[in-house]
Amino acid sequence: MKVEIRARAFAPWEELAEHQAHLPPGSYGACAAFVGSMRDFNEGERVTAMTLEHYAGMTERQLRQLTGDAARRHGLLDALVVHRVGALQPNEPIVLVAAWSAHRAAAFAACAEIMESLKSRATFWKKESTPGGERWVEKNTPGANIE
Amino acid sequence: MKVEIRARAFAPWEELAEHQAHLPPGSYGACAAFVGSMRDFNEGERVTAMTLEHYAGMTERQLRQLTGDAARRHGLLDALVVHRVGALQPNEPIVLVAAWSAHRAAAFAACAEIMESLKSRATFWKKESTPGGERWVEKNTPGANIE
Amino acid sequence: MSVRIKCFASLRQRLGIGQTELAHRRGMTIGDAWRALSEEPPPENLLCARNLEYADLQQAVEDGDEIAFFPPVTGG
Amino acid sequence: MSVRIKCFASLRQRLGIGQTELAHRRGMTIGDAWRALSEEPPPENLLCARNLEYADLQQAVEDGDEIAFFPPVTGG
Numbered sequence: 001m002k003v004e005i006r007a008r009a010f011a012p013w014e015e016l017a018e019h020q021a022h023l024p025p026g027s028y029g030a031c032a033a034f035v036g037s038m039r040d041f042n043e044g045e046r047v048t049a050m051t052l053e054h055y056a057g058m059t060e061r062q063l064r065q066l067t068g069d070a071a072r073r074h075g076l077l078d079a080l081v082v083h084r085v086g087a088l089q090p091n092e093p094i095v096l097v098a099a100w101s102a103h104r105a106a107a108f109a110a111c112a113e114i115m116e117s118l119k120s121r122a123t124f125w126k127k128e129s130t131p132g133g134e135r136w137v138e139k140n141t142p143g144a145n146i147e
Numbered sequence: 148m149k150v151e152i153r154a155r156a157f158a159p160w161e162e163l164a165e166h167q168a169h170l171p172p173g174s175y176g177a178c179a180a181f182v183g184s185m186r187d188f189n190e191g192e193r194v195t196a197m198t199l200e201h202y203a204g205m206t207e208r209q210l211r212q213l214t215g216d217a218a219r220r221h222g223l224l225d226a227l228v229v230h231r232v233g234a235l236q237p238n239e240p241i242v243l244v245a246a247w248s249a250h251r252a253a254a255f256a257a258c259a260e261i262m263e264s265l266k267s268r269a270t271f272w273k274k275e276s277t278p279g280g281e282r283w284v285e286k287n288t289p290g291a292n293i294e
Numbered sequence: 295m296s297v298r299i300k301c302f303a304s305l306r307q308r309l310g311i312g313q314t315e316l317a318h319r320r321g322m323t324i325g326d327a328w329r330a331l332s333e334e335p336p337p338e339n340l341l342c343a344r345n346l347e348y349a350d351l352q353q354a355v356e357d358g359d360e361i362a363f364f365p366p367v368t369g370g
Numbered sequence: 371m372s373v374r375i376k377c378f379a380s381l382r383q384r385l386g387i388g389q390t391e392l393a394h395r396r397g398m399t400i401g402d403a404w405r406a407l408s409e410e411p412p413p414e415n416l417l418c419a420r421n422l423e424y425a426d427l428q429q430a431v432e433d434g435d436e437i438a439f440f441p442p443v444t445g446g
Contacts, residue, residue, distance in 0.1 A: 013163050014160070025237065026188070030181070030182070037178070053378060055378055090173035103289075108290075112255050121443065122443060122446070136444075138442070183370050200302060241369075267367070270343075270369070272365065
């Protein structure tokens with residue numbers, strides 16, 4: 001299980017492939033993954049840049065807890081979480097979550113659950129730059145319910 | 148939207164990154180992806196090889212229909228489905244499904260829905276080679292319910 | 295006046311039929327096509343297609359159709 | 371005898387406090403720490419942490435603790 005905070009742009013699918021290459025071949029039958037990236041448009045306004053603030057120390061701790069909880073609950077073989085902080089440009093990845101398991105139900109459920117827990121508990125805050133100035137994002141969009 | 152049948156091994160995360168590179172930058176905020184791959188163990192026995200038979204013509208048609216249906220229902224920006232046929236070795240990818248949308252709920256739900264529809268409707272059949280001989284896989288493992 | 299028949303996977307092996315042709319008859323159904331292939335009753339979990347779309351045994355067969363029989367699918 | 375206080379995001383900007391120290395008092399709660407920072411009542415959606423774990427305003431503060439105040443999180 002790996003959880004990382006990144007201060008620079010990252011290539012999520014390459015990170016995922018690289019991480020997966022270290023898993024025992026033939027052990028997993030399913031990998032569910034999610035990548036959230038920066039849109040250039042939000043709540044009716046053009047977004048030209050974004051800053052992601054976080055609570056260093058608490059963020060890593062919360063991410064490890066919530067990822068570990070989901071991994072145990074769903075019997076995952078492995079999980080990977082990478083989250084960006086700092087100054088972002090449109091189209092840059094914000095978060096990568098991946099979950100490996102024997103069969104698909106656990107991978108899907110765990111990946112979605114990690115994303116929802118991350119959105120509600122991990123100590124990150126987005127500030128958007130728009131033509132009208134800077135604004136803190138006040139709340140997240142609704143997520144998915146996976147059973 | 149792209150749907151493809153492959154007769155040779157493929158690198159799913161590279162395919163995904165390559166496909167995504169052609170989407171308008173900043174247009175999508177979410178990509179949910181799933182990769183199913185060949186395990187070396189199933190139903191209590193070691194699996195040394197697998198053959199994936201399919202109904203050429205009907206498979207592509209069913210995949211296009213079910214992917215298009217999910218894309219419309221969830222308002223996806225794009226979707227990608229790649230499915231392997233022929234002779235497979237353990238650890239080789241069988242299927243890649245990816246769904247791009249503005250926000251995460253649609254991407255997660257559509258990706259899971261495409262996988263479930265594909266499992267129940269797309270005309271593929273798995274035959275496993277085990278130390279005890281060859282056997283047709285009779286039914287799929289249960290899937291995920293995503294709302 | 296003919297109908298193309300295809301069988302897949304375990305059913306193809308059991309019937310020993312991958313692809314064949316049947317004469318088309320007026321009023322023919324997919325069930326009639328099955329009976330022309332096998333003396334066994336259709337398996338409970340049998341799936342059928344007509345012209346690349348799922349169909350059932352009651353459905354009519356037109357001249358020139360492609361009819362397929364196969365077990366539950368196991369892709370993905 | 372002191373408690374480290376951190377504030378984040380819009381709350382950090384509004385209070386003009388990123389990090390500060392408060393004297394620790396016996397029986398001190400997280401709510402007491404808030405009142406030492408601001409004359410405003412705690413915002414309805416205020417989140418608090420004690421030593422990197424979520425906490426609430428009623429919770430006791432020990433000497434040497436790190437207490438944090440922040441608005442709803444918006445990562446992912």
